[in-house]
Amino acid sequence: MVTIYDIAAKANVSAMTVSRVINQPERVSEKTRERVLKVMEELHYVPNGMARSLVLQESKILFLLVTDIRNPFYTTLARGAEDAAAENGFRLLFGNSDESPDKESNYVETILKTRVDGALIAPSGDASLPSLERLRKHKVPFVLLDREVPGIECDVVLGDxxxxxxxxxxxxxxxxxxxxxxxxxxxxxxxxxxxxxxxxxxxxxxxxxxxxxxxxxxxxxxxxxxxxxxxxxxxxxxxxxxxxxxxxxxxxxxxxxxxxxxxxxxxxxxxxxxxxxxxxxxxxxxxxxxxxQAYQFGHTGMRLLIERIRARGEDRPRKRIVLPTALILRKSTAPPV
Missing domain, CATH: 3.40.50.2300 (Response regulator)
Structure with missing residues (x-):
């Protein structure tokens, strides 16, 4: 297995420099960075994701929890969230609560154990408060979708x-x-x-x-x-x-x-x-x-979550985004007889 020490030896730099190229490339000169990257490519080196997450205190993994994935609204929402995550270099884990606060609580336990960077959540309802309080207590960034929960101040994306x-x-x-x-x-x-x-x-x-x-x-x-x-x-x-x-x-x-x-x-x-x-x-x-706007729910919510993660520690105002609905007239409505 190729290590950073092998890369360092062939590129004639220190192992610390190789680590910075992987984790903090802005701290390495462009010339040195290009030389190290070229050696990494030649030796087919794949950075250790777990080690990288320990260095940066981030996993590049996010969690999406919805209430009913069989509903096309949430299916489309999930696609928007996944696209926004991928655009920003994050991967996505997924859970489905079936509108159950108990099942939702179990997923929150999973979120805490897997140490994801943040969570995008369509809560089951007002009973979600204890679960969301747990995330807040453990300083896990989260954004709510489609529903607000009284008692929780956070970023939220709603429909009108x-x-x-x-x-x-x-x-x-x-x-x-x-x-x-x-x-x-x-x-x-x-x-x-x-x-x-x-x-x-x-x-x-x-x-x-x-x-x-x-x-x-x-x-x-x-x-x-x-x-x-x-x-x-x-x-x-x-x-x-x-x-x-x-x-x-x-x-x-x-x-x-x-x-x-x-x-x-x-x-x-x-x-x-x-x-x-x-x-x-x-x-x-x-x-x-x-x-x-189901796709925009997911895409906008994910962008808010990533912004919140990247601004961790900053005192930024919470955002409440309300997306308009569009009336689509079809065959199921007609004048009364």
Whole structure:
């Protein structure tokens, strides 16, 4: 195995100079650096990554933790995060919490044990606070995606959920709908709270009454049991003429359950929701959505994280970036009959 001492001997420099070429190239003259790099190439030398991380106190490895990788929103987000990491010379480890605070806590333990340089996290909800406090206590830089957690001051990248909900309800109201329901995620998740806030504001804007019977607090993940949505739909009399879903998973649950009851979408009930379907949207675009910039969530969040890592020790203000949504009109919404 070729060592730095072999490189030093052939390049006629000290082993310390070779180490600086690998770890702190800015401290070596260009002429010396080129000579050492040429010898390294000739001898097919590969620097020891573990040794390098000990010298620089960094591993060049980051962690991405999302809540449901099967959701195309998070799949696209992960691609953006990976691209930004690679552009900056970092590798990416990955975890999926399934919207579970317990599983999320286990991944935080992994983050601490593997000594990654930082973490990009889509938290499961307000219950994520103890896990995030552990990261803060151990001085692990992290950035939150898609959701805020009360009690945690950190960099965060969010979608404009309030405006997106207003867009969806406004579109339906302008079509003539007056009974517009909301199937949302848990209100222990900040994005669900913001979407309900936007829903209520839009109803008020269009002179429509808020009726709690037409609002269901469900769950965002694919693991959610749609039986609660089915029971809620059966209780509603009269049925809403339009339903806003808190995300794409809920929108699909609602459409499937309506069709199972012989209710046609959009002829009898219109359905619209948050988040597009990534690469799957183009095959048979059907659902009207307030699309979030999933790729930019990951790419922007990763850039913020790397900036925070490189500025370790500096007292820099926290950033809260809110990305706008875009209303995409498709076949799942129509004027009421």
């Amino acid at each position: 959920s309030i405006s997106g909900a207003r867009q969806l309800v406004g579109h339906l109201a302008e079509l003539g709908h007056r009974r517009i329901a909301l199937v949302n995620g848990s209100l222990a998740v900040s994005s669900a709270r913001y979407r309900q806030e936007g829903y209520r504001e839009a109803l008020k804007t269009f002179g429509l009454a808020y009726d709690e019977r037409y609002v269901l607090e469900a769950g965002f993940g694919l693991e959610h049991d749609p039986a609660a949505i089915e029971a809620w739909l059966k209780r509603l009399d009269p049925l809403p003429t339009a339903i806003v879903a808190g995300n794409n998973v809920l929108a699909l649950h609602v459409i499937r359950l309506l069709r199972a009851r012989g209710i046609r979408v959009p002829e009898q009930v219109s359905v619209a929701g948050f988040d597009d379907f990534g690469p799957f949207a183009g095959a048979d675009p059907f659902v009207t959505v307030a699309a979030q």
